[in-house]
Amino acid sequence: MDVEDGPVDTFRARVRQWLADNAPEPTVNRSPEEQLAAAKRFQAALYDAGFAGITWPVEFGGQGLTAAEQQVFNDEAADYDLPTDPFMIGMGMCGPTLVDLGTTEQKTRYLRPLLRGERIWCQLFSEPGAGSDVASLQTRAVGDGSDWVVNGQKVWTSGAQQADFGALLARTDPDVPKHQGLTMFIVDMHAPGVSVRPLRDMTGRAPFNEVYFDDVRLPADAVLGEVDGGWAAAVTMLGHERVSIGGSVRRRHDPLAYTNLAELARRTGRADDPVVRGELAELYAAERALTLFNSRLRQEADSGTPPGARGSVAKLGGAELLWRAVRVAGLIAGARTAAWDPADEAGEELAVAINATPASSIAGGTNQIQRGIIGDRVLGLPKEPQVDRDVPFRELRVGTQPRA
């Protein structure tokens, strides 16, 4: 559909051919362990073919190409259900932050295994008392010689049960205001004292975890960025997260995607209904407008204008899109959305998607937080009065819980 010339076209042809030859068939009946092993094999193949870390530096295993090639890859990959989920946090958030802030040693040590699918990463920011207000987190890292000793609890950690490494944000100085006493660490998830418990979400599944740190020792070179400079590192990573979430490809099998809802309407004989047609058209328009916005962001990035806080537009737009799709799904499928025969394996897809939708406007920063980011950072509107800005962390009330 896109008309392009030159190297990008060649790249597209190469991607298309490779995916046609190598994309695995979707698997349903494998064990989680088998699925993970297959995902790792596929990631290694991606790496070997030159499609992992497309925009990352060549010296650390990347391809040194532009966002245009990344977009081409994403566009082509949208036609497949690639088993890349376990690597999303690493590829989308931790890796780019390592590229930005890591020492040469850290980059050399961590990036290539990440790209080759040998190591899985997770992000350890949120806590029960620190959700939107990440900087109010209570997990402590206390210096002990050149080491650090970590105690505390994290929550909402995607993929922690599979992860080899985590990017941990912890408080290293509670006597200064909350943003000033944080440090980011690279933590070995297999280290003694780290325990992971699955957290069931409202879909009944457990894609998230609680992670507990009990006297976990970290070496000095685990610090990513500066000691007590963790907030800057977190902002960098959260920026990558928003772009990653907002710009992420709609999966071919996503039951709330326009294409699949239009197909559902045809299958259920609802596609001739003018109301359904109108709602489907609006859904398409919203989805396409967002896709085009994301493409524009990438093209601007290629011309030297990084997306910055505009990633929040994509994140917010993606959530609003899903909520619209939930309404359209109900319109098309009626009561069939709400109940299905146990023998119908695909029956629950729509229900699970509907139950997963609130995550889109909560996880990775709520819609409210995204609007604040756009207002403050993109539009330059005046900040709200910040009652806790200059107060030492020790004296703050946080979350709904007693202080640690």
Next chain:
Amino acid sequence: MDVEDGPVDTFRARVRQWLADNAPEPTVNRSPEEQLAAAKRFQAALYDAGFAGITWPVEFGGQGLTAAEQQVFNDEAADYDLPTDPFMIGMGMCGPTLVDLGTTEQKTRYLRPLLRGERIWCQLFSEPGAGSDVASLQTRAVGDGSDWVVNGQKVWTSGAQQADFGALLARTDPDVPKHQGLTMFIVDMHAPGVSVRPLRDMTGRAPFNEVYFDDVRLPADAVLGEVDGGWAAAVTMLGHERVSIGGSVRRRHDPLAYTNLAELARRTGRADDPVVRGELAELYAAERALTLFNSRLRQEADSGTPPGARGSVAKLGGAELLWRAVRVAGLIAGARTAAWDPADEAGEELAVAINATPASSIAGGTNQIQRGIIGDRVLGLPKEPQVDRDVPFRELRVGTQPRA
């Protein structure tokens, strides 16, 4: 439609009969002066028939009945276009506040002429620098012997060009925090130094005015409520205002009312379109839900539960309803909404109504302010940090303008 027993039924029959006999035909080609004279005649007739001030005390000219009778009257009146506009501020806001806070002398002097349509009232609160934040107003009233001398400017004053009296909120002490130094006055709009200039709004009409006070002298007995207790008086009046706006009867001729849009759909052949039907049904539902909520508030008031801040639900709901109606109107009438033949006198009705709609969510307290009232006062949510609460008014920055 309503099934009732007893005195209310009798009352309804009496109202119905009287309106059938006395409601004037709508007039279109009269001068404003003739219209005002006719309105005054009708109000006097209402009073004589015992339908003015239905819930007001008998001793001051009211009927001493309950909100149930008022509702009956409103319901029946909805079938007519009664010329009661000039008296809305007096009947809905100033009068009830006088009943609540006036001295016996004030009540005796002002209420009966108000009810008989002999005197018209306006409300003088808003200023260019004090909109949502009414308490930041800058109009000064300075004591001079037992008199007060008023200087300043008000804005958004409905009906000031016709008004005989105004309820004025002015600053009597600028050295205390803004809420503490206000006083409410009854001001003679014909007094020397009061000047009224029409203010054109976005419909191109001038239903509002700017009112200038230039050394206007007020006697001591012009104070309504307590000196420096004007904020409490204003809160009382604003409460009446929200109930009055929220509970006000949809006019029979309102082109954005469901009934008229349904009729428009029939007339334009759009009533068989499933999309139009669905939107009309939703509009009806929203309108009816709000009407029922208002009726419920009145019934609760009769059983001894005053509406309090719940009037804001009605005010907010009314504005949202109009915005929905604007959408439905465009759906039904398409380009005909946007242009019409100069010879078509009714052609502009819809356009004027669309252009008047923003007023519904701004005037009398914006939607944002109403949601704050509901959150704070109905739900008891914690207040926002108030940066100006304890600061003497003199030291505050207000509006967008240099300080007076």
Next chain:
Amino acid sequence: MRLVLDSEQRQLRSTVRELLADHAPPTRVREVMDGGDGYDPALWRRVSAELGLAGLVVSESRGGSGAGHVERCVVLEELGRALAPVPYLASAALAVDTVLALEDATLEQRLLAGLASGERIGAVAPAGDDGDWGSATASLTAGWRDGGWVLDGHVSFVVSGDVADTVLAYATAPEGPAWFAVSGDAAGLGRTRLRTLDPTRPMARLEFASTPAHRADGADPAAVLEAVRDRAAVALTAERVGMMSRVLEMTVDYTKSRVQFGRPVGSYQAVKHGCADMYCAYQQAESVLRYAAWAADHAPAELPLAAALAQAHTGPASFRVAADAVQLHGGVGYTWEHDAHLYYKRAKTSELLLGAADQQRERLAERLGV
């Protein structure tokens, strides 16, 4: 028209609320939900046999308490608030309403007292494969065989259909649509509990193979379908209003206590105004409910319009409120252990149970004469 509860009705509300606080706290709701039964027989006995709440719209002479829809709606509100695991909607609302509407003396005699006392659980089966009311006529047929009626085919989306002692099914008979009563243990009746978006609202698919049935005589079958559907809309509205009141309460409590950035999140306009919008939706829905319930009791001619209004308006509104509740709880509202999701799922199911939104709007438009 009366839109406020009187003191007896408020008393009834308190009684039911207290009962459910004791016997259907969230922990119990979850036990039943995780167990396989789909309802709590002990709680059902308390609600029906002990308090006599299953027969509120049944006259005393026929075994009920002769109260009315206003009272039944008060009960349904509380059941909705608590997500109480009892087959009240199916039995004390839908099935009772169907039997009353059918005006079949035999059926009344055989069923009504048991339904009113709660000894008999009823369910109504008007829907076939697409879930639309009345569509059972496409999948269920009735024939006269060996001196009696038998049913063949299937129905689906039958609320509490897995535990019902009696199923009232809408089928195609040789002369057109008709209602049939089928015993839960009839020969040739197969029941499959469906998997549901809402784990607290069991539904079943029923298969009929030459299943003996009693054919209802009396009222016009299509008119009965409409009458029951109207009353179902009002009953669902009552549940929704109860749910809205509960999730609003939860959300206000949470946002008062949850601190982020040094102050309670409920002090932020984005949260506060969200709560205000929830409140407005809830208050208007409650007003619509009171009107519709009043119409069901006192102005039957207004009921078709009032019921269509209630369904079209409160179905989407209650889902929006439930979704906002999850949102304003942030991460914790998205966990399985928090109750917010149960309301979210119930509200979505409730919105779709009588058919998709456009059907509800069209039904209202028709009744308005648009």
Next chain:
Amino acid sequence: MRLVLDSEQRQLRSTVRELLADHAPPTRVREVMDGGDGYDPALWRRVSAELGLAGLVVSESRGGSGAGHVERCVVLEELGRALAPVPYLASAALAVDTVLALEDATLEQRLLAGLASGERIGAVAPAGDDGDWGSATASLTAGWRDGGWVLDGHVSFVVSGDVADTVLAYATAPEGPAWFAVSGDAAGLGRTRLRTLDPTRPMARLEFASTPAHRADGADPAAVLEAVRDRAAVALTAERVGMMSRVLEMTVDYTKSRVQFGRPVGSYQAVKHGCADMYCAYQQAESVLRYAAWAADHAPAELPLAAALAQAHTGPASFRVAADAVQLHGGVGYTWEHDAHLYYKRAKTSELLLGAADQQRERLAERLGV
């Protein structure tokens, strides 16, 4: 697919913006609006004759500048931003597009150079009484009389129809719909300026009484209607994006400086989040615009879908943004003297000019093959 402007296009934008800042400030817009002409001839000369912007999509060999839709959209954005009182939409977009689509050599020769230079103002008249595109066939008929075609009947909602030197009308000829060119001073042509919701967008009703007309030959008339409508959708989208950028800018500036309760109103979440939503709508609309303009130039096969997308999406979005702008200005935004209302009115008119929302959605659904 290219979604960002190159440096030349950005330069064009600056040039037009500066011109309009100098020659079409709000005061001038209001003078023209309050006067009776409906446009500013001097400004029109600057835009067309001096800068050559009226012929951007016309090839150089035919008197234009051979740029493209992307460039024309840049100009339309700026004209929309300024609400500039020139008949650019009618003449440089609709009329030019119609002549190009008609593929009638005589017409091209007679009209194109004049339209491209701005010496000739064109207007397109496809709508009859209900304003729907194509509905002129119900109110305007063509007949062959005395060796030439004449038109009888009327059309309405003709943008800039009161000042056009040439009107391109869609009428019913004996064999079916056909396009006709009519001179503005033709015998039997009556023109009435309509009263409009948007005082900056003049529209007219034209009456034809045996009015001589030139019948266009060449392309299929219905296909021309579709082609022009698609391009009109893109042109309107460009105006909308320009309007959105301006009202957002206004609103952000105002809410930064307006203090209530001791702090700028833009620091309140209710206001800030409203601005953020406006920004999101604006950014997505701009993305859609760039795509549709690119398609018009480089991927004509994608244009029908892209244009339907642009129209269905940005019509309602720009009205919402303009309405939010009035709202977030509070009282002052509701005054006649503030410019916010002019955008509100333009946006509402723009949303309806090609027909009501359901038509736009259905058009998109058709092209999607739903």
